[in-house]
Amino acid sequence: MDTYYNSYNDDLKKKFGCRVYKVSIDAGFTCPNRDGSKGIGGCVFCDEMGSSSRTNGPAISITDQLLKNIDVRRTRYKAQKFIAYFQSFTNTYAPVSHLKKLYDEAIAAHPDIVGLAISTRADCVDAEKLALMASYRSRVPYVCVEYGLQTIHDRTLLRLNRQETHDDFVRAIQLTQALELDHCVHVILGLPFETREDVMATADKIAEYRIQGVKIHFLVAMERTPLAEQYHRQSWQPLSMDETVSLTCDFLERLPPECVIYRIGGNGHPRHAIAPTWVWQKKKEVIDMVNEEFQRRGTRQGCRAGRNS
Numbered sequence: 001m002d003t004y005y006n007s008y009n010d011d012l013k014k015k016f017g018c019r020v021y022k023v024s025i026d027a028g029f030t031c032p033n034r035d036g037s038k039g040i041g042g043c044v045f046c047d048e049m050g051s052s053s054r055t056n057g058p059a060i061s062i063t064d065q066l067l068k069n070i071d072v073r074r075t076r077y078k079a080q081k082f083i084a085y086f087q088s089f090t091n092t093y094a095p096v097s098h099l100k101k102l103y104d105e106a107i108a109a110h111p112d113i114v115g116l117a118i119s120t121r122a123d124c125v126d127a128e129k130l131a132l133m134a135s136y137r138s139r140v141p142y143v144c145v146e147y148g149l150q151t152i153h154d155r156t157l158l159r160l161n162r163q164e165t166h167d168d169f170v171r172a173i174q175l176t177q178a179l180e181l182d183h184c185v186h187v188i189l190g191l192p193f194e195t196r197e198d199v200m201a202t203a204d205k206i207a208e209y210r211i212q213g214v215k216i217h218f219l220v221a222m223e224r225t226p227l228a229e230q231y232h233r234q235s236w237q238p239l240s241m242d243e244t245v246s247l248t249c250d251f252l253e254r255l256p257p258e259c260v261i262y263r264i265g266g267n268g269h270p271r272h273a274i275a276p277t278w279v280w281q282k283k284k285e286v287i288d289m290v291n292e293e294f295q296r297r298g299t300r301q302g303c304r305a306g307r308n309s
C-alpha cells in the first residue's frame with residue numbers, strides 16, 4: 001500500500017541510507033507536573049510510566065538499556081543505526097551538568113548510535129539547555145528535541161491538567177528554531193471537548209510555525225489515570241476507529257508536505273491500555289485505513305496546507 005504522508009522511517013532512510021531505529025531510555029527523570037513544583041497528579045492521560053511505551057526501567061544504566069535494545073532491534077528489525085531516545089517523563093528536568101552526564105553516556109554507549117532525541121515539556125527548556133543539546137551536533141549527525149504540544153488550546157490544556165500554556169510552547173519553539181535544532185511536536189487526537197475545528201486549528205498553527213515533525217497520538221485511557229476514571233464515569237468517550245482515521249487524514253491534509261510524520265498511533269504501553277482497545281489491537285490496520293482513506297479522497301498530506309478551510 002502506498003503511503004500518502006511523509007513518514008519518519010522514510011526520512012531517516014534518506015538521511016542515513018539504512019534502517020535506523022530509535023531506542024528508548026528511561027533516565028529516571030520525573031516531571032514538574034508530578035513532583036509538586038507545578039502539579040502532583042500529572043496530565044490526565046499520563047500513567048506511572050510517564051507516557052512512554054518503555055520496557056526499560058531507571059534501575060538499569062543508560063548504557064545497558066541501549067545495548068540490550070540495540071541487540072533486539074538489530075535482530076528483530078534488521079536495524080543498522082540507532083537514535084538514543086530519552087523518552088520517559090521530562091528529559092530536560094535537571095541541571096545542565098546532570099543532563100550533560102546522561103546525554104554523554106547515551107551517545108558513547110555504542111558506535112552505531114547516530115543520534116540523540118530528547119522528549120520534554122516546553123516549560124522545561126531554556127537557552128542553556130537547548131545550547132547543550134545543540135552542542136551534540138558536533139558528535140552525532142542528528143539531534144532532535146520533541147515537545148509535548150498536545151493542542152494549541154489553553155482551555156484543553158487546563159482540562160488535561162497540563163500546567164503549561166501555549167505561550168510556553170511558543171517561547172520554546174522560538175529558542176529551538178533560533179538554534180536550528182531538529183524538532184518535532186506531539187499532538188493528541190480525541191482530546192476531551194475538542195471539536196474537529198479545534199483540531200484543525202492546531203494543524204494550521206503547526207504549519208504556520210513551520211514545525212519540522214509531528215507525532216500523532218490517539219488518546220488512550222491508561223490504567224490508574226484520571227482519564228480512565230473519566231472514561232468509567234462516561235464523562236469522556238474515545239473516538240471510534242473510523243472517526244479517528246477521518247480526523248487523522250483531515251489533520252495531515254493541513255500540514256505542509258515536508259513536515260515529517262514521526263508516528264501515528266496510541267500513547268502509553270498496550271498492556272495497560274483500557275480504552276479504546278482498537279488502538280493497540282488494530283495498530284497496523286489503522287495505518288492502512290489512513291492510506292486507504294487518502295486514496296479514496298484523492299488527497300494526501302499537505303493538500304490543504306495554508307488554505308484554512
Ligand code: SF4
Pocket residue numbers: 030031032033034041042043046047050051088089090121148162
Ligand atoms: S505527560 Fe509528560 S508532562 Fe504530563 S505528567 Fe506525564 S511526564 Fe509530565
